[in-house]
Amino acid sequence: xxxxxxxxxxxxxxxxxxxxxxxxxxxxxxxxxxxxxxxxxxxxxxxxxxxxxxxxxxxxxxxxxxxxxxxxxxxxxxxxxxxxxxxxxxxxxxxxxxxxxxxxxxxxxxxxxxxxxxxxxxxxxxxxxxxxxxxxxxxxxxxxxxxxxxxxxxxxxxxxxxxxxxxxxxxxxxxxxxxxxxxxxxxxxxxxxxxxxxxxxxxxxxxxxxxxxxxxxxxxxxxxxxxxxxxxxxxxxxxxxxxxxxxxxxxxxxxxxxxxxxxxxxxxxxxxxxxxxxxxxxxxxxxxxxxxxxxxxxxxxxxxxxxxxxxxxxxxxxxxxxxxxxxxxxxxxxxxxxxxxxxxxxxxxxxxxxxxxxxxxxxxxxxxxxxxxxxxxxxxxxxxxxxxxxxxxxxxxxxxxxxxxxxx
Amino acid sequence: xxxxxxxxxxxxxxxxxxxxxxxxxxxxxxxxxxxxxxxxxxxxxxxxxxxxxxxxxxxxxxxxxxxxxxxxxxxxxxxxxxxxxxxxxxxxxxxxxxxxxxxxxxxxxxxxxxxxxxxxxxxxxxxxxxxxxxxxxxxxxxxxxxxxxxxxxxxxxxxxxxxxxxxxxxxxxxxxxxxxxxxxxxxxxxxxxxxxxxxxxxxxxxxxxxxxxxxxxxxxxxxxxxxxxxxxxxxxxxxxxxxxxxxxxxxxxxxxxxxxxxxxxxxxxxxxxxxxxxxxxxxxxxxxxxxxxxxxxxxxxxxxxxxxxxxxxxxxxxxxxxxxxxxxxxxxxxxxxxxxxxxxxxxxxxxxxxxxxxxxxxxxxxxxxxxxxxxxxxxxxxxxxxxxxxxxxxxxxxxxxxxxxxxx
Numbered sequence: 001x002x003x004x005x006x007x008x009x010x011x012x013x014x015x016x017x018x019x020x021x022x023x024x025x026x027x028x029x030x031x032x033x034x035x036x037x038x039x040x041x042x043x044x045x046x047x048x049x050x051x052x053x054x055x056x057x058x059x060x061x062x063x064x065x066x067x068x069x070x071x072x073x074x075x076x077x078x079x080x081x082x083x084x085x086x087x088x089x090x091x092x093x094x095x096x097x098x099x100x101x102x103x104x105x106x107x108x109x110x111x112x113x114x115x116x117x118x119x120x121x122x123x124x125x126x127x128x129x130x131x132x133x134x135x136x137x138x139x140x141x142x143x144x145x146x147x148x149x150x151x152x153x154x155x156x157x158x159x160x161x162x163x164x165x166x167x168x169x170x171x172x173x174x175x176x177x178x179x180x181x182x183x184x185x186x187x188x189x190x191x192x193x194x195x196x197x198x199x200x201x202x203x204x205x206x207x208x209x210x211x212x213x214x215x216x217x218x219x220x221x222x223x224x225x226x227x228x229x230x231x232x233x234x235x236x237x238x239x240x241x242x243x244x245x246x247x248x249x250x251x252x253x254x255x256x257x258x259x260x261x262x263x264x265x266x267x268x269x270x271x272x273x274x275x276x277x278x279x280x281x282x283x284x285x286x287x288x289x290x291x292x293x294x295x296x297x298x299x300x301x302x303x304x305x306x307x308x309x310x311x312x313x314x315x316x317x318x319x320x321x322x323x324x325x326x327x328x329x330x331x332x333x334x335x336x337x338x339x340x341x342x343x344x345x346x347x348x349x350x351x352x353x354x355x356x357x358x359x360x361x362x363x364x365x366x367x368x369x370x371x372x373x374x375x376x377x378x379x380x381x382x383x384x385x386x387x388x389x390x391x392x393x394x395x396x397x398x399x400x401x402x403x404x405x406x407x408x
Numbered sequence: 409x410x411x412x413x414x415x416x417x418x419x420x421x422x423x424x425x426x427x428x429x430x431x432x433x434x435x436x437x438x439x440x441x442x443x444x445x446x447x448x449x450x451x452x453x454x455x456x457x458x459x460x461x462x463x464x465x466x467x468x469x470x471x472x473x474x475x476x477x478x479x480x481x482x483x484x485x486x487x488x489x490x491x492x493x494x495x496x497x498x499x500x501x502x503x504x505x506x507x508x509x510x511x512x513x514x515x516x517x518x519x520x521x522x523x524x525x526x527x528x529x530x531x532x533x534x535x536x537x538x539x540x541x542x543x544x545x546x547x548x549x550x551x552x553x554x555x556x557x558x559x560x561x562x563x564x565x566x567x568x569x570x571x572x573x574x575x576x577x578x579x580x581x582x583x584x585x586x587x588x589x590x591x592x593x594x595x596x597x598x599x600x601x602x603x604x605x606x607x608x609x610x611x612x613x614x615x616x617x618x619x620x621x622x623x624x625x626x627x628x629x630x631x632x633x634x635x636x637x638x639x640x641x642x643x644x645x646x647x648x649x650x651x652x653x654x655x656x657x658x659x660x661x662x663x664x665x666x667x668x669x670x671x672x673x674x675x676x677x678x679x680x681x682x683x684x685x686x687x688x689x690x691x692x693x694x695x696x697x698x699x700x701x702x703x704x705x706x707x708x709x710x711x712x713x714x715x716x717x718x719x720x721x722x723x724x725x726x727x728x729x730x731x732x733x734x735x736x737x738x739x740x741x742x743x744x745x746x747x748x749x750x751x752x753x754x755x756x757x758x759x760x761x762x763x764x765x766x767x768x769x770x771x772x773x774x775x776x777x778x779x780x781x782x783x784x785x786x787x788x789x790x791x792x793x794x795x796x797x798x799x800x801x802x803x804x805x806x807x808x809x810x811x812x813x814x815x816x
Contacts, residue, residue, distance in 0.1 A: 051736030051744045051764075082732050084745060084765045117729020118766050228737035230729070307715070308811055315812025321525020321638070324490050328459030329636035336459045337492060356459075357492045358526050397805045403716055404723025 001165045001260050007144030010162035010176035011199035012241035013037045015137040018150035021129035023121060024077030031126070032074045032147035033098075033133035034195055036239045039068035042110070043208035044235030045215045053081035053231040055111045058091040067107040069237055071098050072195055073130060074151050076180070078121050080113040081230040090121050097127040101134040112193050112233050114153055114180060148178040151193060154402055155182045159271045165260040167253045171244035173200035175257075177264045179234075181272040182224070192219060192229075192272060196236035196264065200257055202247040210254070211236055214262050218269040221297065221390040223305040224276035236261070273304075273391035274374070278398030282374040283313045286344075286389045287327075290381045295332035296388035302330030303377060304392030313375055314394035318343075318366035320352045323377055340380040345372035409573045409668050415552030418570035418584035419607035420649035421445045423545040426558035429537035431529060432485030439534070440482045440555035441506075441541035442603055444647045447476035450518070451616035452643030453623045461489035461639040463519045466499040475515040477645055479506050480603055481538060482559050484588070486529050488521040489638040498529050505535040509542040520601050520641050522561055522588060556586040559601060562810055563590045567679045573668040575661045579652035581608035583665075585672045587642075589680040590632065600627060600637070600680060604644035604672065608665055610655040618662070619644055622670050626677040629705065629798040631713040632684035644669070681712075681799035682782070686806030690782040691721045694752075694797045695735075698789045703740035704796035710738030711785060712800030721783055722802035726751075726774035728760045731785055748788040753780035 009016050015035040023030050044063045046056050062069065073094050080087045095109035113121070137143070148158035162176035181192030196211075215234055247253045274282035285303040290296035303309055306326040312319040323341055327334070341353035343366060350369055351359045369375065417424050423443040431438050452471045454464050470477065481502050488495045503517035521529070545551070556566035570584035589600030604619075623642055655661045682690035693711040698704035711717055714734040720727040731749055735742070749761035751774060758777055759767045777783065 049733060049736040050740070050742060051732050079729070082729050082744070082761070082764055082766070084763070116727070117733060118727075118761075228733075230733050230736060307807075311808055311811030314808065317812065319524070319526075321487070321490050324459050325457060325525060325636075325638050328457040328638060332458070334458060336490070353490070353526075355492070356490055358490070395808055395811075397808050399715075400719055400722065400803055400805050400808060403719030403803075404725060 001163050001263060004162050004164050004174065006141045006162050006176060007148060007160035008034055008176040008178050008195060008197045009139045009141065009144040011174040011197045013199060013239050014176065014197045015139045016143040016147040017133040017137040018146040019129050019132045019136065021075065021125050023075050023125055024115060029146065029150035030076045031129040031133060032150040033137055034072040034197060034237065035137050036070055036237060038239040038241055039070060040237035040239045041204045041207065042069050042235055042237055043204060043211045044233065045212055047229055047232035049228050049230050051082065051230045053079055053113060054083055054087035054091050055080055055113050056231060056233060057088065059110045059112065059233060059235065062107050062110060063235060069110055070102060070104050070108045072110040072112065073098050074112040074193065075121065075126060076151050076153050077115040078113060078119045079115045079117045079231050080121055081117040083120055086120055090123055090126065093123050094126050094130060097130040098134065101131065110235060114151065114193050114231055117230060144176065151180040153180060153182065154277050155180050156275055159268050161264045161267050163260045163263055165256050167244050167256060169245045171242055173198060173242040173244055173257065175260045175264055177268060179268040179272060182275055182277050192232055194234040194268060198236060198238045199240065199242040200238055200247060201240040201242065201244050202238055202257065206247060206254060207236060207238055210258050210261055214265045218265040221301060222269050222273040223301060223392045224273065270391050273393055276393035277402045278396040279393030280314060280396055281372065281394050283310065283392045283394055284374065284376040284389060286376055286378045286387065288378060288380045288387045289384060290386040291384040293386045293388060296386045298330040298332045299327045299379065300388045300390035302326045304390045307395055310392065310395035313370065314396050316367050316370040318352060318363060318370060323379065324353065324356065327379055334381050334383055338382040342378040343369045344376040344378055345369040345374060409571050409671060412570050412572050412582065414549045414570050414584060415556060415568035416442055416584040416586050416603060416605045417547045417549065417552040419582040419605045421607060421647050422584065422605045423547045424551040424555040425541040425545040426554040427537050427540045427544065429483065429533050431483050431533055432523060437554065437558035438484045439537040439541060440558040441545055442480040442555065442605060443545050444478055444645060446647040446649055447478065448645035448647045449612045449615065450477050450643055450645055451612060451619045452641065453620055455637060455640035457636050457638050459490065459638045461487055461521060462491055462495035462499050463488055463521050464639060464641060465496065467518045467520065467641060467643065470515050470518060471643060477518055478510060478512050478516045480518040480520065481506050482520040482601065483529065483534060484559050484561050485523040486521060486527045487523045487525045487639050488529055489525040491528055494528055498531055498534065501531050502534050502538060505538040506542065509539065518643060522559065522601050522639055525638060552584065559588040561588060561590065562685050563588050564683055567676050569672045569675050571668045571671055573664050575652050575664060577653045579650055581606060581650040581652055581665065583668045583672055585676060587676040587680060590683055590685050600640055602642040602676060606644060606646045607648065607650040608646055608655060609648040609650065609652050610646055610665060614655060614662060615644060615646055618666050618669055622673045626673040629709065630677050630681040631709060631800045632681065678799050681801055684801035685810045686804040687801030688722060688804055689802050691718065691800045691802055692782065692784040692797060694784055694786045694795065696786060696788045696795045697792060698794040699792040701794045701796060704794045706738040706740045707735050707787065708796045708798035710734045712798045715803055718800065718803035721778065722804050724775050724778040726760060726771060726778060731787065732761065732764065735787055742789050742791055746790040750786040751777045752784040752786055753777040753782065
């Protein structure tokens with residue numbers, strides 16, 4: 001496996017486009033298209049929130065059916081959530097407008113929206129946007145990057161990646177992906193939109209199995225603010241253009257494909273965590289030697305999700321009691337007297353807690369480590385061999401500023 | 409029932425004292441004593457955090473035994489959590505120092521600590537403080553208020569209340585209480601210390617039943633930052649000095665006592681929520697017409713605990729999608745298309761959401777209501793007859809400021 005250029009257009013037969021449709025934002029592009037010249041099978045995971053945005057309802061119907069997909073139309077600015085029947089109509093009109101351009105069915109179009117909840121999207125603007133996108137589509141790295149930028153809301157930078165993987169038959173398959181996500185981010189899934197393209201030939205059930213497992217270990221292990229959004233979506237489109245032997249069982253080729261998909265997903269998840277609203281640094285928790293993986297995940301997520309831990313990380317304040325406290329209310333059981341805690345940052349390690357108590361470390365050294373742009377809190381439970389990692393960011397003044405008046 | 413003066417010294421035979429022991433804070437009182445001239449039965453609830461502070465372990469042993477209690481010694485500044493065996497020794501030395509002053513057993517003394525986790529308390533300072541406290545104790549409102557101030561950490565004001573209740577035998581019993589709590593506040597229990605005194609004659613099992621049920625509806629329904637502390641404690645001491653007929657069953661006298669204890673507990677819980685770190689206003693969620701109480705509680709807590717809802721309340725921004733979103737990820741099931749949402753503030757009501765969508769309200773009116781010092785979001789689920797209320801506060805710049813460098 002190696003990283004390559006081109007984002008979502010890196011796999012054969014995939015095109016991207018972006019456009020300024022003026023849906024809500026002024027002076028920037030706010031619509032994106034992913035297009036495949038060949039039918040795609042799909043798989044994906046969606047928000048567990050009871051309040052699901054219209055595009056989530058539209059897409060999950062298609063992804064969980066046998067329908068073949070050709071296009072994904074995405075807009076930023078308005079989430080099309082809490083929009084009732086008119087919101088569903090927008091999905092249908094968008095799909096109609098796009099599919100008519102290449103002569104396909106409405107259920108060959110996925111739609112995705114992100115932004116303010118409760119506002120309706122102007123149908124005329126989004127349908128006119130579809131036409132522009134289709135005309136502008138290109139299979140170039142520049143088009144992919146422009147699309148990754150057009151789907152951003154409060155994100156401070158675009159998030160895209162691509163890899164290529166050689167299979168056992170000597171064929172090379174490619175996986176490209178882009179995500180957006182900055183606030184309203186919390187497991188199940190984090191508030192995010194993510195789109196993956198691949199030219200691999202793979203069985204649909206295996207594709208779903210891979211993406212579900214990978215989301216659990218990546219996007220479901222990041223948190224920015226504990227709010228699970230109405231719009232979370234992570235979908236993969238596979239058009240089979242690489243012409244490899246079908247990946248039809250969980251053998252070596254599946255393992256290689258899985259590794260590639262895990263790599264792009266973990267990269268993007270960590271990018272989102274580190275770009276959390278107002279974040280000044282990436283905050284990782286790595287729980288080791290836990291009695292089981294479920295407990296390790298609970299504990300890691302509890303630490304990176306704690307407002308008090310996040311505020312301490314922002315302040316470069318080694319208030320280690322807060323890490324112990326967050327481990328303690330995670331719902332996992334453990335012996336507090338056995339816990340060691342380390343900081344890992346900038347290639348250095350420092351033991352902070354030993355056997356559940358102050359390890360007698362240097363505050364100056366701790367403060368220096370905490371000033372790094374990525375800080376890992378390692379909790380060693382001495383209870384077994386399971387481990388888990390979770391990612392978040394610090395809690396800064398700017399988080400409050402961004403969210404106190406997001407709509408204006 | 410009526411409110412009276414005197415806080416924890418309002419019931420017969422109870423004394424209070426405060427003292428500047430210099431445990432961590434400079435230039436302020438940081439120790440408090442509650443003392444009864446007669447043996448007390450006790451009941452209480454404690455943190456569910458796996459990492460329990462030493463005083464929690466000490467107190468829960470005593471409260472869950474038949475030991476009679478005479479005194480509670482409290483310090484602020486250091487939490488005596490994550491302190492191992494030396495931390496337990498501090499509890500024992502404190503109890504020894506205090507009980508020797510009135511010739512009692514060590515298990516007649518409860519201890520409580522709040523402040524930074526992971527630091528050890530100086531035994532000499534706290535034992536010397538016990539002597540000062542015992543000498544200064546008084547059964548006056550001024551002594552009670554001074555004690556309520558001495559237990560504060562980041563609280564901006566003291567929290568105390570007292571009521572008297574007439575029983576069916578014509579005897580009047582009194583209930584006094586004080587709490588501290590401002591950050592690290594979240595259900596099960598909120599991060600808080602709370603102490604209740606009463607001169608009622610009541611069965612110990614009934615006392616425990618009452619306090620457990622009341623904590624579920626009051627302190628477990630507030631949240632400031634989602635962090636469940638290592639030190640949460642809410643205990644009641646009953647010395648029987650009112651001489652009433654024993655409250656020995658769940659009849660009318662129990663009902664009256666319960667109502668009194670509920671009143672003081674709810675008052676203090678709301679005081680704590682409104683005094684959350686950096687709070688500029690009290691933020692209540694009242695869920696109505698839910699299918700059951702458990703779901704109603706989940707939804708109400710989810711809304712007041714949401715960082716995005718809290719930030720919107722701080723910014724007076726009627727971003728109603730965030731309320732719907734937080735209801736949706738609460739874990740309760742409901743039909744989003746049936747939900748109405750209202751704001752209630754300053755004696756006015758405004759419907760924001762109707763049938764899960766924008767109700768077509770005036771943004772100016774909404775902004776005016778949100779500027780009130782107490783804002784209630786009422787969610788009407790149209791699914792049944794259950795209801796619940798939860799309390800929190802907004803998320804402000806000052807929350808981050810307070811918690812980014814709390815220890816210095």
